[in-house]
Amino acid sequence: MRHRRRTGNEIKAALRDLRIQLALLNHQVGGRLALKDVDLDCLDVLARSGPLTPSALARQAGLHPATLTGILDRLERAGWIARDRTGADRRSVTIRVLPDRGMEVFRLYQPMMGAMDDVLTDYTDTELDLIATFLRRSAEACERVLGRSAQE
Amino acid sequence: MRHRRRTGNEIKAALRDLRIQLALLNHQVGGRLALKDVDLDCLDVLARSGPLTPSALARQAGLHPATLTGILDRLERAGWIARDRTGADRRSVTIRVLPDRGMEVFRLYQPMMGAMDDVLTDYTDTELDLIATFLRRSAEACERVLGRSAQE
DNA sequence: TCATATAGTATGGAACTCATAAGATATGAG
DNA sequence: CTCATATCTTATGAGTTCCATACTATATGA
Numbered sequence A, B: 001m002r003h004r005r006r007t008g009n010e011i012k013a014a015l016r017d018l019r020i021q022l023a024l025l026n027h028q029v030g031g032r033l034a035l036k037d038v039d040l041d042c043l044d045v046l047a048r049s050g051p052l053t054p055s056a057l058a059r060q061a062g063l064h065p066a067t068l069t070g071i072l073d074r075l076e077r078a079g080w081i082a083r084d085r086t087g088a089d090r091r092s093v094t095i096r097v098l099p100d101r102g103m104e105v106f107r108l109y110q111p112m113m114g115a116m117d118d119v120l121t122d123y124t125d126t127e128l129d130l131i132a133t134f135l136r137r138s139a140e141a142c143e144r145v146l147g148r149s150a151q152e
Numbered sequence C: 001t002c003a004t005a006t007a008g009t010a011t012g013g014a015a016c017t018c019a020t021a022a023g024a025t026a027t028g029a030g
Numbered sequence D: 001c002t003c004a005t006a007t008c009t010t011a012t013g014a015g016t017t018c019c020a021t022a023c024t025a026t027a028t029g030a
Helices: A003-031 A037-049 A054-061 A066-075 A099-120 A123-151 B004-034 B038-049 B055-059 B065-077 B100-122 B126-149
Strands: A081-084 A092-096 B082-084 B093-097
Touching: A003 A099, A003 B004, A003 B038, A003 B100, A003 B126, A037 A054, A037 A066, A037 A092, A037 B004, A054 A066, A054 B038, A066 A081, A092 B038, A099 B004, A099 B055, A099 B126, A123 B004, A123 B100, A123 B126, B004 B038, B004 B100, B038 B065, B038 B093, B055 B065, B065 B082, B093 B100
Parallel strands: none
Antiparallel strands: A081 A092, B082 B093
16 A cells, blocks of 8 residues: 555655656757757647647647737747638647658657657567557646636 | 567557546646646656755756756745755755645645545455556666667 | 716837857866 | 866856737626
8 A cells, every 4th residue: 555655655756756857858949950049849730630720729739819929930930830811710820840850850850750669679569558548638737727727 | 470569569559649638637746736746847857856966856857957047046035945955066066855735746746646546446466566567667668768869 | 869987909119038158257278 | 196087067148938908809687
């Protein structure tokens, strides 16, 4: 029982560590592409959640709409994204990541991907499934916490 | 074999997701304390790696030394840290997190801690150990990757 | 038709980051 | 011991970024 609690705390501490390390990795990757941390975060969200409008992106990234205009200007000028104005609502704009530069980012994350592959070889299929599920559930838990406290 | 590869990719994707969510959580917590993301990151590193000199902290946080001066000025003014000048080398300064405000941060992370506890109840002791080890090894892998590419 | 709401962006002021340089102290060669 | 050099931290100034507000254009509903 005591062991259980201790392991739980170790998991949380490890998670905190991992977050810092991944943030540093992103910072480094961003540096090589002349991108701010926030800019890379936005690209990341865009790559995952598909094309988005500026307002939706601002909400998901926790940024002020006006701040996002600046970020999008930078990203557009550097050829990372395109602003499409083809929707039914002519006020609205959808942001799309241009595909070729997406590869460029992918390449810079390769070393980390390789390192993760090394870690993963030591686990059985069942264990990998367990880990994947745990990570997904943790991300969801975090998202729920965020949503709950954003209401107030 | 194909399933194995797919699960591996899912793990990496989930890790990316988790990073974003945790970054948002930090952003939100930082907002309630009137702290920039970078400032909170520095506090986090300090809380984990113990008292540090500005140079060491700048290295660990991937920041320019001069940038760190500004950050430390803010943190000191707001009562988060103290600059101690008691070392043998009188050029050097050690940064220390003041204990009382540390509690304040802890409280803001409580909801997330609770959510994690909920997730963890579903796992056996052996599974928790497995997860803890995986997370530690991933963080170490990330750290190694960072170290390697920082040399160039 | 007109009032109101919404999407995105321009504007200006305050704050931030970083390269350079300066001040203070340590270290090592002669 | 002295002096040149290296190291640690911080001041300075230029350029950039963030955000609150206000504005334009479009949509929606009475």
